[in-house]
Amino acid sequence: MMKRKILRYIRIATMWLVALIWILPFVGVFMTAIRPMEEILDGWWNFEKFNLTFENFSKALTHPTASLAQGTKNSLIVAIPATVIPLLIATMAGYGFSRYKFPSKKLTFILIIITLALPQQMIAVPVFQLLNAFGLVDRYLGLILIHSAWGIPWITFFMRNFFSTIPANIEEAARIDGASDFLVFFRIIFPLALPGIASAAALQFTWVWSDFFLALISVYSPEKLLATQRIPLMRGVYHVDWGLLAAGAILVLVVPLTVYVILQKQYVKGMVGWSLK
Amino acid sequence: MNRRARFSHYAFFMLPAVILLALFVVYPSLRTIYLSFFNDEGKLTLESYREVLGSRDTFNPTGFKKGFPLGTILHNLIWIGIHLPLSVMLGLLLATLLRNMPGSSFVKSIIFLGMVMPMIVGGVMIRFMFDKNVGIVNLFLSIFGAEPKTWTAYPESALFSLIFGSIWLWTGFSMVLYSAGLETIPKEYYEAAQIDGAGKIKQFLTITIPLLKPITTVVVTMTLLWELKIFDIVYVATMGGPGGASNVLALQMYSYAFREFDFNKSAVVAVIITLSTLIASVPMIKSSLTQE
Numbered sequence: 001m002m003k004r005k006i007l008r009y010i011r012i013a014t015m016w017l018v019a020l021i022w023i024l025p026f027v028g029v030f031m032t033a034i035r036p037m038e039e040i041l042d043g044w045w046n047f048e049k050f051n052l053t054f055e056n057f058s059k060a061l062t063h064p065t066a067s068l069a070q071g072t073k074n075s076l077i078v079a080i081p082a083t084v085i086p087l088l089i090a091t092m093a094g095y096g097f098s099r100y101k102f103p104s105k106k107l108t109f110i111l112i113i114i115t116l117a118l119p120q121q122m123i124a125v126p127v128f129q130l131l132n133a134f135g136l137v138d139r140y141l142g143l144i145l146i147h148s149a150w151g152i153p154w155i156t157f158f159m160r161n162f163f164s165t166i167p168a169n170i171e172e173a174a175r176i177d178g179a180s181d182f183l184v185f186f187r188i189i190f191p192l193a194l195p196g197i198a199s200a201a202a203l204q205f206t207w208v209w210s211d212f213f214l215a216l217i218s219v220y221s222p223e224k225l226l227a228t229q230r231i232p233l234m235r236g237v238y239h240v241d242w243g244l245l246a247a248g249a250i251l252v253l254v255v256p257l258t259v260y261v262i263l264q265k266q267y268v269k270g271m272v273g274w275s276l277k
Numbered sequence: 278m279n280r281r282a283r284f285s286h287y288a289f290f291m292l293p294a295v296i297l298l299a300l301f302v303v304y305p306s307l308r309t310i311y312l313s314f315f316n317d318e319g320k321l322t323l324e325s326y327r328e329v330l331g332s333r334d335t336f337n338p339t340g341f342k343k344g345f346p347l348g349t350i351l352h353n354l355i356w357i358g359i360h361l362p363l364s365v366m367l368g369l370l371l372a373t374l375l376r377n378m379p380g381s382s383f384v385k386s387i388i389f390l391g392m393v394m395p396m397i398v399g400g401v402m403i404r405f406m407f408d409k410n411v412g413i414v415n416l417f418l419s420i421f422g423a424e425p426k427t428w429t430a431y432p433e434s435a436l437f438s439l440i441f442g443s444i445w446l447w448t449g450f451s452m453v454l455y456s457a458g459l460e461t462i463p464k465e466y467y468e469a470a471q472i473d474g475a476g477k478i479k480q481f482l483t484i485t486i487p488l489l490k491p492i493t494t495v496v497v498t499m500t501l502l503w504e505l506k507i508f509d510i511v512y513v514a515t516m517g518g519p520g521g522a523s524n525v526l527a528l529q530m531y532s533y534a535f536r537e538f539d540f541n542k543s544a545v546v547a548v549i550i551t552l553s554t555l556i557a558s559v560p561m562i563k564s565s566l567t568q569e
Contacts, residue, residue: 011374011378012378014374015374015375015378015380015381015384016380016384018371018374018384018388019383019384019387019388022387022388022390022391022445023387023390024413025402025405025406025413025445026390026402028405028406028411028413029401029402029405032405032411040410040411041410041411042410043410043411043416044411045413045416086297089293089294089297090294092289092290092291092293092294093290093291093293093294093295095290096290096291097291100290106566110562110566113558113561113562113565114555114558114562115298115302116502116558117502117551117554117555117557117558118302118306118551118554119505119506119527119547119550119551119554120506121506121508121526121527121530121531121543121546121547121550121551122305122306122309122547122548122550122551123301123302123305123306123309124305124530124531124534124535124543124547125305125308125309125312125534125540125543125544125547126304126305126306126308126309126312127301127305129308130300130301130304130305145297145301146301148297149297149298149300149301149302150301150302152294152297152298153298153302156294181289181290182289185290206393209395210394210395210396210397211395212395212396212397212508212509212512213508213509213527213531216531216535217531217535228395228397228509231397231398231401231513232397232512232513235401235513240408242405242408242410242411245401245405246401246405248401249398249401249402252395252397252398253393253394253395253398256393256394256395257390257393257394260393264386267393268389268453268457272453272454272457
């Protein structure tokens with residue numbers, strides 16, 4: 001019994017040690033952001049002098065070439081429609097998938113996994129040329145459309161799995177009462193699917209917000225750059241202003257972090273469900 | 278309802294998705310394949326492949342004698358060789374360690390933070406950890422008497438810094454999936470094994486690991502895809518430098534396409550990445566088909 005108790009203490013100690021190791025870089029970035037430059041130059045872990053300052057944050061928000069106030073606004077302008085549009089479209093497709101039996105179901109299923117594997121680099125150049133042909137280069141609409149298309153396969157996949165858990169006899173009852181498929185979908189299925197939609201929305205929103213590559217290839221005017229695109233610009237070439245960069249990193253991190261904290265259960269469920277069928 | 282009506286409804290639900298996918302995913306992918314095989318005059322040629330595969334950017338044999346860069350293909354392979362086993366095993370170990378522990382959901386949230394943050398922020402964090410003045414890694418190493426330096430700025434250590442930093446970012450993923458998987462294993466299995474006199478380690482090897490196999494398939498596949506597509510972290514932390522010492526395939530594609538405007542060479546790199554991600558996802562396709 002004694003041995004068991006000791007083992008348990010070791011386990012608890014290991015757990016908190018791991019937690020400490022994992023959180024230290026975050027603590028470091030946070031300390032660097034809220035303290036003046038000269039205090040952190042010998043390491044943010046020195047607390048002999050400690051002065052709180054928000055100067056780094058205000059500098060990041062109003063940065064002359066990479067203002068994050070503007071960047072945050074731009075990112076929201078892209079991320080909100082790029083979440084709503086694919087969710088609507090893919091929820092419909094996922095429903096079609098789960099309810100209608102058609103011969104090539106397995107093949108379509110494989111195609112969805114393949115699109116999950118597809119790197120964004122594979123579409124980059126032609127998509128750029130396509131946007132150019134449509135006059136959509138350097139415009140948010142183009143980026144929103146790419147994000148929507150890119151999100152559709154996994155959301156379809158995710159919603160299809162969700163719909164498979166809703167028993168079909170609920171709809172059959174409504175159909176017997178003469179409701180059309182269209183009506184059944186929007187009146188019965190859609191509300192039932194809201195928890196699934198919330199999970200998918202949380203993930204899609206944070207992914208669009210966090211995206212860097214698609215933004216990099218489709219938006220380039222300095223005033224139009226999204227939040228993630230502004231972070232590399234804050235890094236000087238020869239000299240790194242760590243206070244500024246840390247504050248910028250935190251500002252970009254805050255949005256997905258908030259989504260995660262509010263929707264933690266759905267977020268993890270979404271991620272697990274999306275990967276585990 | 279007759280078959281025709283069924284089909285029209287099916288089309289109604291699927292059509293918007295199909296159009297967007299055709300326009301922004303299917304067509305561009307086919308076009309990239311075309312660009313990789315045809316030159317600007319529209320002639321079928323393997324010239325671009327020869328150029329890319331023969332280039333020192335991709336594979337640099339002199340690197341074995343002189344040190345980094347070794348070329349993007351080898352850099353990605355090294356990334357996989359270190360990151361895949363460590364992050365998968367660490368995730369499983371942590372999931373097991375944290376199971377049913379008081380305060381474990383808090384600790385899990387901390388570890389999962391790496392997955393929540395934009396990878397561009399992840400790259401900044403890695404750069405920060407390994408910095409000469411502000412980096413925690415140097416504080417730790419100074420205990421052993423190591424001279425502080427900015428690890429991401431030297432050819433021999435840049436790639437390894439990024440790889441170890443990316444383990445810190447990604448372990449949350451495998452941990453969360455394994456944690457969910459552990460909950461699905463019935464307690465009776467362990468109780469029965471205990472009655473048979475099997476110790477904890479034996480239980481772990483004979484019950485936990487085999488029953489988690491479907492999850493391992495998903496974790497390994499997703500981790501491989503992530504490693505093969507890695508871009509943001511490298512872009513912001515080192516830009517593939519110094520001197521290409523931490524360059525990776527995805528960044529090489531970007532430089533060819535949007536710095537040199539050589540769309541044929543960039544298409545070749547894109548095709549290489551896609552081929553490797555497709556091969557990596559074969560086990561997952563297989564396992565999902567048998568489960569169907």
